[in-house]
Amino acid sequence: MNNNSPINYLPVRANLRWNRADCTHDEVNLTSTLTCGQTFRWRRQQDGAWLGSIGCQAAALWQPDGCVDHFYWQTFPTADGWDLIAKYLNMGINLRQLQHQWIMAEPLTADVFTQHVGLRLLRQPVEECLYSFQCASCNTVTKIERSVGELARVYGAAAMTPWGNVWLFPTTNSIAHASEAVLRTALWGYRAPRVISLAKIVQERGVGWLNELVDLPYKECHDALTALPGMGAKLADCVCLFCLDKWGAIPVDTHVLQLAQRLWPMKQTGSSLTPRVYAQIGDSYRQRFGAFAGWAQQILFYSELRRSRDRSVAG
DNA sequence: GCTTAACCTGGACGC
DNA sequence: GCGTCCAGGTTAAGC
Numbered sequence: 001m002n003n004n005s006p007i008n009y010l011p012v013r014a015n016l017r018w019n020r021a022d023c024t025h026d027e028v029n030l031t032s033t034l035t036c037g038q039t040f041r042w043r044r045q046q047d048g049a050w051l052g053s054i055g056c057q058a059a060a061l062w063q064p065d066g067c068v069d070h071f072y073w074q075t076f077p078t079a080d081g082w083d084l085i086a087k088y089l090n091m092g093i094n095l096r097q098l099q100h101q102w103i104m105a106e107p108l109t110a111d112v113f114t115q116h117v118g119l120r121l122l123r124q125p126v127e128e129c130l131y132s133f134q135c136a137s138c139n140t141v142t143k144i145e146r147s148v149g150e151l152a153r154v155y156g157a158a159a160m161t162p163w164g165n166v167w168l169f170p171t172t173n174s175i176a177h178a179s180e181a182v183l184r185t186a187l188w189g190y191r192a193p194r195v196i197s198l199a200k201i202v203q204e205r206g207v208g209w210l211n212e213l214v215d216l217p218y219k220e221c222h223d224a225l226t227a228l229p230g231m232g233a234k235l236a237d238c239v240c241l242f243c244l245d246k247w248g249a250i251p252v253d254t255h256v257l258q259l260a261q262r263l264w265p266m267k268q269t270g271s272s273l274t275p276r277v278y279a280q281i282g283d284s285y286r287q288r289f290g291a292f293a294g295w296a297q298q299i300l301f302y303s304e305l306r307r308s309r310d311r312s313v314a315g
Numbered sequence: 316g317c318t319t320a321a322c323c324t325g326g327a328c329g330c
Numbered sequence: 331g332c333g334t335c336c337a338g339g340t341t342a343a344g345c
Contacts, residue, residue, distance in 0.1 A: 137340065139338075191323080317344105319342100326336095
């Protein structure tokens with residue numbers, strides 16, 4: 001059975017009791033949401049369940065193929081952690097209404113938004129996002145997934161689930177004490193010393209410092225993050241957008257740059273992603289899509305990522 | 316303020 | 331089988 005097969009029977013596991021979540025006004029497409037490049041550690045099991053972790057809990061999610069108005073969930077080891085799931089999936093944000101506004105504002109993107117209904121932005125634990133994206137530089141999504149998975153397997157704690165152990169993301173303390181040699185063998189390469197140094201600095205300031213960034217305005221939050229070693233504008237925007245509720249943040253990478261240049265050619269922008277071009281691209285998204293521009297950007301990014309994958313498969 | 320090179324590594328691709 | 335290129339970036343040096 002491959003992972004693309006339609007699986008429309010709720011997985012049955014010993015001692016597992018699924019909870020159902022109805023989401024009439026805040027649709028969810030689990031597959032696109034968990035594979036759109038904002039997180040790297042959710043794995044689809046053979047029975048169709050998605051298995052991953054959120055902070056210090058493991059979680060299982062399941063949804064019939066093609067369905068976006070409900071899904072099933074459970075958490076481990078503490079069962080029935082709906083608050084955790086709801087916060088993680090940003091339930092309460094009316095995505096359909098947003099997409100309607102985006103299409104009205106930018107009809108060129110209508111096809112993309114109607115193809116990807118239910119792709120939601122996650123609200124991830126800051127530590128996982130901060131350290132995972134350290135691995136993204138000059139890398140492929142497949143290799144980032146492997147590297148981050150190895151980091152968790154070696155330095156994370158295990159949580160038991162009916163599918164077996166799930167490795168929780170390591171704490172700042174664990175990463176600060178990690179071995180550079182071990183991380184290098186886990187495909188982190190030259191990024192290994194960077195992530196360890198970053199963890200040491202966060203450890204000195206206290207992890208609370210990271211979480212308190214959510215209270216700052218976007219600009220101050222971004223400046224605080226880019227002041228950290230190894231954190232450029234793009235990674236800081238990833239953390240702002242995926243963890244700290246800065247929904248107007250636009251992480252501009254090669255894909256986002258190409259997409260913007262194709263959709264909205266700008267006289268000034270060159271092919272290099274200089275700070276000026278970076279700011280121009282971000283502004284062009286915010287002008288079109290408003291306060292939730294980061295949500296719109298993620299859907300457009302996912303579409304561009306799939307386009308680029310399809311091109312490479314087609315040769 | 317812009318460009319360039321260095322930093323790791325494995326998969327894809329051409330030969 | 332082998333060589334080359336490229337991939338969600340950051341940083342520092344040189345111009």
